[in-house]
Amino acid sequence: MATPEEIEHRVEENDSxxxxxxxxxxxRVGELAQRRAAIAEQLSDVERELGDVLAESNDVIGTxxxxxxxxxxxxxxxxxxNGRKTTRTKRKKSAPASAAAKTETGQGPPTATAKTSGPTATVPEPAEPRSAPAGADARVPAEVT
Known part of the structure; x- marks a missing residue:
């Protein structure tokens, strides 16, 4: 029978x-992933440049x-x-003006309004149970909410 030290040595050899x-x-996976990321970045740069050239030449030659x-x-x-990222300058809007504009155009956040007049909704009463003939299973209506 093998000693504990021999067993440990055999396992280590097998695991090595x-x-x-x-x-x-x-x-290998790490190296390939790094290579892929570099190539993807190069491709993105080329596509961006292609988009710029297409935009610049659009007035003299179409796609x-x-x-x-x-x-x-x-x-x-x-x-x-169309994939080009356009650089736009951001306009600053004052908070009250934009909030008022959204409310006027109906694009603001929805607000709950309380009804002050008109009929109120009523929940219908459950139907009266029918009388069943003797010996028949009686069914009880369930209340639906």
Missing amino acids: TTTAKRSAAAK DELAKFTDVPVADLDRWL
Whole structure:
């Protein structure tokens, strides 16, 4: 029979090959993920540049004509053109003015209004139970709320 030390040594030997494989797999996945992130960033930069060039040249050549000349699908050209992030300056609005504007246009937050006149809703009374013939199962109506 093996001693506890021999058992521990055997387990460590067996686990060392598994640990090495796991470590190699984790390293490879990490390297590929970093590479992918770098390539994705480059692709994003190229697409942004394509969108800028398309926007700048839009007044002299349209996407349909560019597609004919370049064999690039119109859908791709349109996606790059429309995918550009436009830089807009943010306008400051005063809080009271914007709140008043929203209320006037009906876009403000909904407010609860209390009814002051008109009929009030009534809950109908449950129906009277029918008398059942002797020996028949009597059913009791359930109150629905």
